[in-house]
Amino acid sequence: xxxxxxxxxxxxxxxxxxxxxxxxxxxxxxxxxxxxxxxxxxxxxxxxxxxxxxxxxxxxxxxxxxxxxxxxxxxxxxxxxxxxxxxxxxxxxxxxxxxxxxxxxxxxxxxxxxxxxxxxxxxxxxxxxxxxxxxxxxxxxxxxxxxxxxxxxxxxxxxxxxxxxxxxxxxxxxxxxxxxxxxxxxxxxxxxxxxxxxxxxxxxxxxxxxxxxxxxxxxx
Amino acid sequence: xxxxxxxxxxxxxxxxxxxxxxxxxxxxxxxxxxxxxxxxxxxxxxxxxxxxxxxxxxxxxxxxxxxxxxxxxxxxxxxxxxxxxxxxxxxxxxxxxxxxxxxxxxxxxxxxxxxxxxxxxxxxxxxxxxxxxxxxxxxxxxxxxxxxxxxxxxxxxxxxxxxxxxxxxxxxxxxxxxxxxxxxxxxxxxxxxxxxxxxxxxxxxxxxxxxxxxxxxxxx
DNA sequence: TTGACATAGTGTTAAAATAACACTAATATT
DNA sequence: AATATTAGTGTTATTTTAACACTATGTCAA
Numbered sequence: 001x002x003x004x005x006x007x008x009x010x011x012x013x014x015x016x017x018x019x020x021x022x023x024x025x026x027x028x029x030x031x032x033x034x035x036x037x038x039x040x041x042x043x044x045x046x047x048x049x050x051x052x053x054x055x056x057x058x059x060x061x062x063x064x065x066x067x068x069x070x071x072x073x074x075x076x077x078x079x080x081x082x083x084x085x086x087x088x089x090x091x092x093x094x095x096x097x098x099x100x101x102x103x104x105x106x107x108x109x110x111x112x113x114x115x116x117x118x119x120x121x122x123x124x125x126x127x128x129x130x131x132x133x134x135x136x137x138x139x140x141x142x143x144x145x146x147x148x149x150x151x152x153x154x155x156x157x158x159x160x161x162x163x164x165x166x167x168x169x170x171x172x173x174x175x176x177x178x179x180x181x182x183x184x185x186x187x188x189x190x191x192x193x194x195x196x197x198x199x200x201x202x203x204x205x206x207x208x209x210x211x212x213x214x215x216x217x218x219x220x
Numbered sequence: 221x222x223x224x225x226x227x228x229x230x231x232x233x234x235x236x237x238x239x240x241x242x243x244x245x246x247x248x249x250x251x252x253x254x255x256x257x258x259x260x261x262x263x264x265x266x267x268x269x270x271x272x273x274x275x276x277x278x279x280x281x282x283x284x285x286x287x288x289x290x291x292x293x294x295x296x297x298x299x300x301x302x303x304x305x306x307x308x309x310x311x312x313x314x315x316x317x318x319x320x321x322x323x324x325x326x327x328x329x330x331x332x333x334x335x336x337x338x339x340x341x342x343x344x345x346x347x348x349x350x351x352x353x354x355x356x357x358x359x360x361x362x363x364x365x366x367x368x369x370x371x372x373x374x375x376x377x378x379x380x381x382x383x384x385x386x387x388x389x390x391x392x393x394x395x396x397x398x399x400x401x402x403x404x405x406x407x408x409x410x411x412x413x414x415x416x417x418x419x420x421x422x423x424x425x426x427x428x429x430x431x432x433x434x435x436x437x438x439x440x
Numbered sequence: 441t442t443g444a445c446a447t448a449g450t451g452t453t454a455a456a457a458t459a460a461c462a463c464t465a466a467t468a469t470t
Numbered sequence: 471a472a473t474a475t476t477a478g479t480g481t482t483a484t485t486t487t488a489a490c491a492c493t494a495t496g497t498c499a500a
Binding site (some may be wrong): 420 | 446447448450451
């Protein structure tokens with residue numbers, strides 16, 4: 001293999017891309033920015049000289065979409081020299097989770113450059129962004145099995161049925177209600193608030209909250 | 221949060237660091253380079269302008285240690301702006317696995333700048349390299365549970381006892397021989413070669429080989 | 441040649457985890 | 471009061487995992 005010249009700093013750019021997931025109406029959605037007609041992209045952009053990578057990802061997310069205060073995790077770094085034409089752009093990809101209730105819905109609705117799209121039916125995305133979304137979805141789904149990461153989609157209090165719907169939406173399969181509840185309660189990651197959710201013409205449901213909100217626990 | 225200025229390209233450097241694991245005499249070792257007296261570092265260095273990240277990791281490993289043809293996997297990207305003084309260096313960390321039998325032992329022994337050190341007793345390492353090694357070890361150990369990654373430490377043919385020793389060395393615990401063999405054979409990832417290992421004054425052992433060498437399978 | 445030594449190889453059983461499965465309870469609406 | 475709708479709850483069979491000990495086959499030395 002030929003030894004390459006060191007990076008020409010004028011050509012190297014470091015950026016972050018963020019796959020922000022949220023769940024709306026039993027659909028797993030990703031936040032996308034309109035780049036051109038029929039061409040979308042993930043939020044993200046260059047990393048500042050004195051900015052750490054997580055910070056850059058959060059900043060671009062906030063600046064471009066108004067969304068703040070999310071759970072963020074590094075996913076993978078994409079560095080194929082041909083992934084962007086005419087310039088070397090290495091991108092540190094992240095994924096982020098946010099409860100639908102915490103979203104600035106008005107602000108988002110006013111901005112025609114921003115939209116939520118279902119993961120299962122993405123529009124054409126720029127560069128390798130579709131691949132990034134797929135990888136993020138896989139990572140998220142596999143983390144459901146051995147962590148409490150799904151709680152990051154939940155508001156301050158929620159019902160067990162709502163939590164089950166989150167699991168089912170991400171995994172794309174239905175789960176047994178009794179087994180699900182046993183499993184979740186055995187994790188010891190949620191507790192009852194004492195309150196009840198009374199909505200709809202049916203029996204009210206107990207409300208729960210995360211015992212350690214913000215913290216993600218790993219099982220076994 | 222203050223909006224940062226974009227990266228000054230003159231200050232940004234992109235590098236890779238590689239944690240190369242190998243197992244010698246029932247010890248999990250990492251390959252280190254002597255940086256100064258009592259100060260060691262991981263192999264690695266800058267990413268070339270037209271070089272992909274994996275390629276850069278492999279190239280530095282080869283140039284600095286003579287080791288080639290390893291299993292390589294991206295680990296995490298470290299980008300804290302204060303991780304290196306006076307310059308912004310973002311590092312894409314990798315880990316790599318190689319069977320002891322495939323190492324250029326003579327070449328390595330001749331080079332006083334290179335040495336194998338046990339993961340459990342590392343010398344002082346530069347920057348955040350100790351943290352990188354720890355993270356790589358955790359990742360490797362957890363992958364044993366749900367993949368055939370351990371085969372990357374094995375030569376072309378090997379005994380089940382040797383494979384079990386690899387597991388035990390990485391996990392730092394002893395495993396039950398019968399349960400281990402059942403589990404491994406159920407994975408369907410190895411097959412008998414027909415040959416026998418006859419070494420030592422005891423019963424010879426059957427030799428096995430990977431059914432798909434180089435490929436890593438995920439279980440369940 | 442035979443006995444000591446060293447590692448290879450092999451099944452069973454108990455315990456734990458998982459998966460399958462259906463009915464009653466509480467509320468709102470008519 | 472009957473209907474509709476979701477909440478909530480246990481048991482059992484199956485599968486997986488964990489614990490456990492002896493025989494087999496070679497080398498070597500007496």
